[in-house]
Amino acid sequence: MGATVLPVNLKLAGRKCAVIGGGSVALRRVKTLLEAGAQVRVIAPEIDSELLKLTREENVEWIAEPFTASLVLGMFLVVCATNDEAANRSAAWASKATGALVNMAAPPMELSDLTLPAKTERDGLLLTVSTNGASPELSRRIRQSMEADILEVYGPWLERLTPIRKEMRKKLEGHAQRQAFWREALNSEVMALVKEKKYDEAEALVRNAISRFGTES
Numbered sequence: 001m002g003a004t005v006l007p008v009n010l011k012l013a014g015r016k017c018a019v020i021g022g023g024s025v026a027l028r029r030v031k032t033l034l035e036a037g038a039q040v041r042v043i044a045p046e047i048d049s050e051l052l053k054l055t056r057e058e059n060v061e062w063i064a065e066p067f068t069a070s071l072v073l074g075m076f077l078v079v080c081a082t083n084d085e086a087a088n089r090s091a092a093w094a095s096k097a098t099g100a101l102v103n104m105a106a107p108p109m110e111l112s113d114l115t116l117p118a119k120t121e122r123d124g125l126l127l128t129v130s131t132n133g134a135s136p137e138l139s140r141r142i143r144q145s146m147e148a149d150i151l152e153v154y155g156p157w158l159e160r161l162t163p164i165r166k167e168m169r170k171k172l173e174g175h176a177q178r179q180a181f182w183r184e185a186l187n188s189e190v191m192a193l194v195k196e197k198k199y200d201e202a203e204a205l206v207r208n209a210i211s212r213f214g215t216e217s
């Protein structure tokens with residue numbers, strides 16, 4: 001099967017989002033949205049105690065009512081997370097009618113415009129895994145192994161590369177030259193050192209490449 005979705009990193013800072021439902025699944029979604037900087041409205045007649053604590057914070061409001069369409073007017077994204085399939089269905093259709101994107105955290109899943117991947121982040125390196133709804137538990141497992149195998153190793157390396165990339169943007173003119181530089185700078189010898197967390201040695205090789213490119217150009 002070919003890919004049927006477009007993976008994106010959605011910027012939610014300052015955007016209005018609603019989560020319908022107040023159980024543990026809603027709580028997880030609220031946390032995820034807050035991490036992305038969204039302004040969150042929780043719509044549910046009753047909510048979990050941890051979620052109640054969160055609603056006392058800035059950027060979260062709780063409307064203690066069952067879902068009605070007027071409550072999602074102006075929302076950018078609506079998450080349907082109640083335990084009532086019929087309620088999720090009508091909330092999804094009403095939200096789509098206002099132009100909002102809909103994420104189904106609970107059935108009926110086929111109304112979802114997007115699924116949320118498992119994610120892990122360190123030093124600006126974000127890794128996500130999705131099975132596009134087929135097995136969230138597998139996503140969770142892969143996320144855990146990526147944390148140990150990839151993030152731990154490449155997160156600190158990304159932190160070192162970020163300022164060097166800025167520097168090289170100024171030094172080298174044109175996309176072709178910058179591409180050639182990065183192909184050479186992150187060669188397999190460098191990447192092998194990074195894999196062993198020998199960041200100082202790896203950085204020294206990259207810096208050598210900088211001086212070579214500097215003299216060639």
Ligand SMILES: C[C@@]1(CC(=O)O)C2=NC(=C\c3[nH]c(c(CCC(=O)O)c3CC(=O)O)Cc3[nH]c(c(CC(=O)O)c3CCC(=O)O)/C=C3\N/C(=C\2)[C@@H](CCC(=O)O)[C@]3(C)CC(=O)O)/[C@H]1CCC(=O)O
Pocket residue numbers: 028032103104105106107109114115116117118119129130131132133134135136137138139140143
């Ligand atoms: C990745 C993660 C992100 C997050 O939630 O933040 C996430 N689910 C996680 C955990 C998890 N979810 C479930 C279990 C129990 C075991 C199992 O069923 O496998 C576990 C494991 C656990 O609890 O630890 C049950 C479950 N999940 C969905 C349904 C509905 C259905 O399938 O019908 C049911 C059945 C409910 C029921 O039985 O009633 C649906 C979705 N869950 C998604 C995301 C989206 C697809 C992601 C993908 O494609 O991989 C999607 C479509 C919703 C969406 O897009 O929002 C997070 C791991 C975070 C981490 O640890 O890194």
Ligand SMILES: NC(=O)c1ccc[n+]([C@@H]2O[C@H](COP(=O)([O-])OP(=O)(O)OC[C@H]3O[C@@H](n4cnc5c(N)ncnc54)[C@H](O)[C@@H]3O)[C@@H](O)[C@H]2O)c1
Pocket residue numbers: 020021022023024025026043044045046047048065066067081082083084087104105106107136
């Ligand atoms: N996406 C996932 O990862 C995942 C994981 C487990 C379960 N689920 C699904 O998510 C559903 C919710 O799980 P939960 O553990 O949070 O449930 P829960 O039973 O703890 O909470 C349900 C919440 O929905 C609210 N609610 C019910 N009807 C409503 C309405 N008409 N309007 C607004 N709110 C309403 C209730 O007040 C309650 O706060 C489950 O039924 C299951 O299908 C999804």
